[in-house]
Amino acid sequence: MPGNDNRDPLDSWLNQQVRPLPPPPGTFQLITRKARRRKLRKLAITLASAAAVAAAAAVAVPNVLALRVAPSPVTGTPVAAGSSPASNSGTPRPTGSGSRLASPATSTAGSGALHPVPANFQPVSVTFVSTQLGWAIGQGGTAGHCADQNPYICTSIVRTDNAGQTWEGGPAPKTSGPDGAVGVSAIRFLDGVNGWAFGPGLWATHDGGTTWNQVDTDGQRVTDLETVNHRAYALFATCSGTGADFAADCTRYTLMTTSAGNDDWVPVGDPTNGLTDGGAATSAVLALTSTTGYLIAPNGALYSGPIGGVWQQAGTVDCQPGPAQANGLPSRALLALQDSANLAVACAGPSSGAVTVYTSDDSGAIWTPQPAAAWSGIASIGTPTSLAAAPDGTLVLATTNGLYVLPAGASQWKPATVTGAGAPAGGFTYVGMTTNSQGVAVAADPALHEIWMTFNGGGTWAPATAITPGN
Template identity: 30%
Template sequence: MNSDPRRASEPVNDDDPVARFFAQQRDSVESQPATDLDWQRILRSARTTTRRRSHVTIIASAAVAIVALFAIWSWQQPTKQTGVDTTVPAATGQPRLGSGPATAPNSTATQQPFAVPKSFTTWSVSYAAQNTLYALGAQTCSSDGTCPVLLRSGTDGQTWSAVHTFEGTDVSSATGQTVPSIQPSGAATQVRFATATTGYVFGGGLWVTHDGGASFTQMQHPGDIVLDVEIWQGQIMVLSASGCTQGVCSGPVYVSKISAQSNNDTDMVATTSPSSAISAGRIVVQNNQTYVELTSSGSAASPSAMRLVGGNLVPLTGPSSCASTPIQALTPATNISALVLYGLCDERVSGADATYTVVRSTDDGQTWTTVSTSALTLPNLGQVWLAAADEKHVVAATGGQPAGSASTATGSGNVLVSGDGGGSFAPAAVATPATGVNWLASPGSRIFYAFTRTNSQILVSDDYGQTWGVIDPTR
């Protein structure tokens, strides 16, 4: 008879053969100290048995260990000191995932729509579906001073309602005239929607909604910080990084894909280690092609934009007119079936202005042709944006003056329009502040959107960028 007092009342003592069998199995288990390898085995076992009903108890037990591990693990790879490492790590299993801010909830309570706050300032805009727009921005909150709020319009911007307030997020770097692209892990400053109801809010952390913004669930992701999310016809790609602090990341940088139906399924597909710290990162997705663009911090030269080929990130090589400078400001034409890419290179700064060479590719970025070498001149502000509706209609803009820099820009010439595919540019009929625009994009058709991040207004053009009107969610 077993002398363990905890089992004195078990059915085994009543000569139950089934209970006796399980009791004997428990007696045969030897206690062992847990090691990192044991935890990894538990994690791997939990992932491979989630679809088996008979293993529900094992999964529940492993979940406690997984939560603890995610709180202390960050998925790191050695950083190369020179060049760009485009090799995918040898490990083929799931990457260790950053869990985002420790203080942020895993999910938020469902909220009911409410009136748009009069204090709303636009930070990010997403065209979700026909007639459906989302805007993420700031509102005045009694608890934190400022907190992010998500707005929704089902009338193509004519009427709006607020659908979700993000309490407790990190807004320490999200306000002010100069806002770093790389935010703290607890920040929520950007929005991207895949459908009218499924979308993502990010800016350091990553959250997903499947009910039009009423509720959100925090997602795991490789690295510390989410740099960008981009969506094309259900293809959802995430750019994230490790080694991030005070608006810069030393890397590695990770490219992942996620399922639109998932709350927590992030699969890493590629990684790269930049030769110097980065201050921004963008991901571009179109026609099943993915591109990554990194901006180096300080005076270091930025690497060329890269194309995802299999599991590798391959740098794009421009024509001789680029003078061996990297291709940046990469953008696809959105209103045509074929993939046509535009980019800028060979920046030449003169006083308060900068002139760029415009290049184009029609073979997924494998080769590039020169469109113009001196047709595009913009005020020399912090960020250059390029957007194309088709192979003829291109809009260029600049804005977001870097901290500590001086500019004599007046707002004139911050947005330029081309009707010949970048061969020539002319000023658009739009008024912008001296700091220019903070974002520019075309969802297709004749439409372009932009905003300045200084007020609630969203700039919109329905004539290929020639003239612009204003959408104001607060009115």
């Protein structure tokens, strides 16, 4: 029949165009939102993984070269009997502007990565900002063959992050000038980032010692520098001494300060500007606690004030600082702070071996001399060079004969035990206590290649490092 479809009805139905049912309203928007969230989660995981890898790369600093430990080539730091670097107690505090070089010096390094400790490194100044982290400055290499515009200037800096057990070399200020007028000879760090090299010039780092930049002192010399609580304080002096005696014949001192990360130094205030002893050549000295700073002026006046504020005269000590030692510190009045109110001053007498220690428990208003019996049984003390106080009140005195300790609460000084061959010839030029148990000292003879440390409160000292040619 014309017009009739002879196919099976089922075939006709199957060949019809199929129209899918539409999804419920909002389905496509829901799928889009879920896909977007899934992509964001994957991206976050990828970024976190990349950050973890970057952090691991940042802390994976290679151990460049360990210093050999005296007196034998064993690994690790000799420590006081019955003690270890892990046994430190007390609140760590920065120690040590240290002793100065025998002559103003410039450096061999000016930038960049860590280096091996230079052969023949001779440490002369040391600073610790914690029980583990510290720096030392000194001469390295052989004079006449150093990689500098002046091959006779070989100053280098080394760093430890394990209480002196091992050290690695790093950049030092690249100073200039044939007479060493802007050279540096001491080192002081505030933390692991901000540090200063000084004496007579002034250089700063704000990246942990990777780079150093010179700070303009307007022709003045920096004879002392201390740090605490995001600030640094320094004595800027007018001096006429030359060469190794850069801190000699200083007649005027001004207390200056700056904040961490800042290279603009400003006077603390009018009372501590232009301090003098009537024009006589003398010295001055600084000491800081976490809240209060103290300064013995050339004429023996004691100034103090809050960290970050103006200082005023607080009293007078019973001895004047006198001419500077070769390291820039006073020869007759050495200052140490047990806390913000308890002070000690070691006053050298007119003859070698004569010393009187004065203490004050009222911020320096009244001073009490320790009785002569405090030194009974000690035949010859030598000439005092540096005084330190631990947080618990223990006092440690460095002299040309050795180290002496007055434990907290004790009434009599006693010689510290110096292991090995005993106190080095010439004694020590600097001592500082980081905690109640841990401290550091610098020998007067840098050619010994030694930094000395204690881990039992100053009772026993041992050379922590010996840097020999070939390291």
